[in-house]
Amino acid sequence: MALTYVGGTSGGGTGASYSVSLTGLTGGIASAPAAGDLVLVVSGFTQIVDGNPGVTTPTGYTELADLYGNDSADANLSVSWKIMGSTPDTSV
DSSP: OOOOOOOBOOOOOSSSOOOOBSSSOBSSSOSSOOTTOEEEEEEEEEOSSOOOOOOOSSSOOEEEEEEEEOSTTOEEEEEEEEEOOSSOOSBO
């Protein structure tokens, strides 16, 4: 089975948490994920301490990487994934 790119989006926030819609995807074959689709989430931020920028809601995401770079401008990065169920997530 060949892989097909469904679409992508980006978002951001200024607080400890924020939501990104999965219903306006662009650049692929659909505007939202369907059942059985793999969703990858890459999130990060800069801060002066080691934090966790991973996905907290909705549940079911598996974190592949939680990286921290300690320098004059510290960086935190998380990569998570989830296979969409019968009711795909509309935001993350």
